[in-house]
Amino acid sequence: MTLIRIPPSWYISENNITPESAFLNRRRFLKTLIGAGVGAAALSISGCRQDTSSSELSPTANTVNLGSIPRNPNFAEVDRAMTPRDLAARYNNFYEFGGNKGIWKAAQALPTEDWKVEVTGEVKNPRTYDLDDLKSRFPIEERIYRFRCVEAWSMVVPWAGFPMRLLLADVEPTAAAKFVSFTSFYDPQITTGPGWRPNSLPWPYTEGLRIEEMANDLAFFATGIYGHTLPKQNGAPMRMVVPWKYGFKGAKSIVKIEFVKEQPATYWNTLIPNEYGFEANVNPSQPHPRWSQASEKVVSKGSPLSWTRIPTLPYNGYGEFVANLYA
Numbered sequence: 001m002t003l004i005r006i007p008p009s010w011y012i013s014e015n016n017i018t019p020e021s022a023f024l025n026r027r028r029f030l031k032t033l034i035g036a037g038v039g040a041a042a043l044s045i046s047g048c049r050q051d052t053s054s055s056e057l058s059p060t061a062n063t064v065n066l067g068s069i070p071r072n073p074n075f076a077e078v079d080r081a082m083t084p085r086d087l088a089a090r091y092n093n094f095y096e097f098g099g100n101k102g103i104w105k106a107a108q109a110l111p112t113e114d115w116k117v118e119v120t121g122e123v124k125n126p127r128t129y130d131l132d133d134l135k136s137r138f139p140i141e142e143r144i145y146r147f148r149c150v151e152a153w154s155m156v157v158p159w160a161g162f163p164m165r166l167l168l169a170d171v172e173p174t175a176a177a178k179f180v181s182f183t184s185f186y187d188p189q190i191t192t193g194p195g196w197r198p199n200s201l202p203w204p205y206t207e208g209l210r211i212e213e214m215a216n217d218l219a220f221f222a223t224g225i226y227g228h229t230l231p232k233q234n235g236a237p238m239r240m241v242v243p244w245k246y247g248f249k250g251a252k253s254i255v256k257i258e259f260v261k262e263q264p265a266t267y268w269n270t271l272i273p274n275e276y277g278f279e280a281n282v283n284p285s286q287p288h289p290r291w292s293q294a295s296e297k298v299v300s301k302g303s304p305l306s307w308t309r310i311p312t313l314p315y316n317g318y319g320e321f322v323a324n325l326y327a
């Protein structure tokens, strides 16, 4: 049972972060951890050995070095320090694998082999991409983006991937397509996070954008981070990154992209609509109903968690790229 023990420092150091999952009750939570432990134990037997020099499982163990990736000069740096790789790999939100930040071991149960991404709905060329298709059609670049969670912590992360507009051009939405719905991997046998009772939470995790938002150059599909393929806990093998919006808009481990006529239902907006809007642009002057969004904690060290508090920027500092979408 040692595998299910998540270092207590991750709980203690978090006591002044108000989590999105505050509504999840304690008993569900414990049950979740037990379920997660089974997944982690199974993994350590099947054993992926990349990057592990000792017997200790590392949070980046399942990743592969991507070699040299061109860095997009428009997003080559930001006005704050890069988050350490190990912290971004250990401090996560991925509720499919548990209701706290320490889910990286549980997330190793995510099966990423033979991954497929289905693109469907209002498009001229519906397609199902496998990872080789994605790699050959969409050249990978690196972008350093600020990353702001609605809970008021933030990071600076070097993503590898491709702009969503390239996929748009490949599938050609019809004139009827006004919104896009993104669906994350979900299998109740594997994703052992909160809500194990059928229908207790709106799984699978879904997110949505207006089609103009998806076409914006900033909107990105990440397939890597820190020069390596994504760790499972960060949303392998492909996740959304929309840096002018709160982090929950960036659905992980995408299996389906559907072009639709109406605004689609999304996970957090379905659960608590008055706290998690569909648009969810980073906005320091619009407080969350339970806390201020005027400033943020740039996390800089993991255990115990430490951070610098700085003012939050409108659109997370990306107004020059996206403000025109909301004029």
Ligand SMILES: Nc1nc2c(c(=O)[nH]1)N[C@H]1C(S)=C(S)[C@@H](COP(=O)(O)O)O[C@H]1N2
Pocket (backbone or CB within 6 Å): 020, 088, 091, 092, 093, 094, 095, 096, 148, 149, 150, 184, 185, 205, 233, 234, 235, 246, 247, 248, 249, 250, 251, 252, 253
């Ligand atoms: N499928 C899925 N995607 C998700 C989440 C989740 O729980 N499930 N959490 C979101 C939230 S709240 C945040 S802040 C980011 C966290 O991404 P990171 O763990 O890579 O930093 O992922 C987002 N994408």
Ligand SMILES: [Mo]
Pocket (backbone or CB within 6 Å): 020, 093, 149, 150, 151, 246, 247, 248
């Ligand atoms: Mo978040």
